[in-house]
Amino acid sequence: MHILLAPLAAAALSALPVAAQDRGPDAPPINDRGAYLPSSVPTSDDVLRILVPADYNVPKGSFVLVGGRLFDGTGTAARPATIVVQGKRITAILKPGEQAWPADAVVYDVTGKTVMPGLIDLHTHLTYVDRFDAGYGEAVASGADSALRGIRRMGIFLQSGVTSVRDVASHGDTPFVLKRWQADGRIVGPRVFAAGQLITATGGHGAALNKTAPSPMDAVREASGPDGWREAVRIQFKQGADLIKLASEYSQAEIDAAVDEAHSLGLPVTVDSETRYIDMAVKAGVDSIEHPLPRSDAAIALMAKRGIASVPTLIPYRIIQRSSGGYFGSTSRRFELNETTILEMLRKMRKAGIKLGVGTDLITNWIDYMPNAYIEELKGFVKVGYSNSEALVAATKTNAEILRMADRLGTIEPGKLADIIVIDGNPDQDLDALARVTTAFVNGRLMLRDGRLFMAQHMPVPLPQPAR
Template identity: 40%
Template structure:
């Protein structure tokens, strides 16, 4: 207590006064802070985190010109015959019909006559660390082994024209290090956006002691739970992933309503989007809480699609991952065909026709649909075929070729939160470009006829792909 003459001031009064002063100051400066935050940052990292970086001078970077091809720029207009595309460094500086100005100092001109030029493809659901070779069971798994598998997968993807990928759950920091290695030109691969570790409740999907479908116990879990419980733990788990430089947050079901809402709110408060692997009522709860993407069409309720439309939720169906499970399983991983087995968080039947029906329902409702593969095993021969098969599944679900191609490029970029940098061929965008031998609007199979791949401005494939 402080005494001044006849005035008595208690510690409580001092604290109350300090609080009122602080509130007044915050109220006075908040509009100015908000205004400052709205000012665009001139240069940011080319990922979802949008970290401010020093200005980049690209004026001395080599100029590459594409001529003669038919351009599908991804903006929804008609194909542009005899097009010109000008690249400098990692950016597109011009794109349009013949007559588009071309710098005199071009380091290289690529004649794309008779070919089709389009934006690089995007895979929104992969796991770099889950690739398995035919005899990987002989070896103990580790982050080093996962990094080897992931590096191989990265090369498989980019040489097929997949120039951006979102990893939605990884071992340790493997996907982050693959991202950095691609950025630095150490390895070939797509632009990587990673989600860190899957956040699950104790015993939930991603934290079960037994592995999906096989029933075998995971030696790295045993009696040591890795899940998180209660809204505060879910918030803390989100903060930890953001601290680890995650571009996205990945959560899973089952979880209670408050846990899902807490994780989504926390991520959004930090400017990071959220994907969920879910089913049933948990899906409805997550959509209502504002989750950004729903992964998989598993056990969707009749309310799910209307809720997605209402809340602006995007859908990444990964249809092929479940058709593989139904039609042949994953023999080298010891997973039989027919469905999920031995998995507590997968106690329901999967049905391919129902999945296609749900995708069609979402498509007709105007829900944004992206392309994701989610092939957990046998990637050494399932990629890149799995990606092109996924496009065919979307077509089977009722989507037009043009809309499937948009899902793989411009729509996928928007879902990825990278629509201002990827997904279309126009000035200012990142130079991720695929050139194929025939019109993909006539047949999506023509995307397999890769002639050139340019990723981040670098020529990755020249001539027919392997």
């Protein structure tokens, strides 16, 4: 079934001249804020790389995973191996039979199971409202409601083997609070890399249906003019953003200013855009582009040439198409979308050599489709030519690269952070095995045991003693 809105407007848009041209590297590179730090100096395990004490967020003790087959995410074939973790880092990959680990290490027997890097979901909205009904306004305005929605979704993601999420628009300061609490080990769930508010023009994508006055708790921030877009970027940076999320519509001057500001602050930029707005985003020098939306062949070629990644998010469009028959009511979706067009766009981008990441974009109550939604997203990659193993590498190593976290996440190698999942089955041979995640560690902390969320027992602090 066709997904078509405002046919006359769509026809006018399609008649616009193709703007994608290679004008050279228009955008300045991302400011590497860690360039002046030696690798021995500890920094935060996020994109911001803020200096921290050496023992910051390091759990005590060590553990070993023995007897399993290791799919390390690097692209090499799975093999029998023993994984040793001390604190929050993987310290050794041993051959079967080798026993070189601390005497007090906790030993987990994972015989018959696959050990692999935790999955990463690059397109989430942790606080999105569950439904649109009479309580919609109250749900958006309530920080408590937003936080509880986020905590529930984080738990479901973790049960599905996802140990890191990139949140690309949530309400108010909630994603940053969730990020801090998870990083401290105070709540169970995946790491959170937060963009803060989605930035768009007045009436742009995500804002067109909101007729109320702007609120600090909104997930979308409307901005006008280059200075307004710069200010919107700075506000997300002030909150602690790991990246900036932009959305059409915008002028070339507006997106140029936003990308320039984000890169100067050390933040990558991803964009929800389509048609000629993708041409504008490529010219501005964004780092990635979301969704399988229409774009010219010239834009695809330039994305590949300039190393601009894409997160295709096939699954939300399948859900929309199958449940309601079309993407209705949106001024930023005035073109045809169906299961054929989205898969063909993925195929074109793969053929062009664009770096492709994995994200699900599960809004409202769609989180209940996990883990099947993530598995189906990976099967979409297989349909366009990926092997199962290559799809898993996209979900781990490639996703970490797009996050700008490849030095710490995405593979199981000595020195990497211990974000590890254990699966009852061989997902590199059968992707459906991803529905059987039994165990998950995030930052070296056991957070999933026997498929159930797990938090370490609270250890009481001794009461103060009376004065003598």
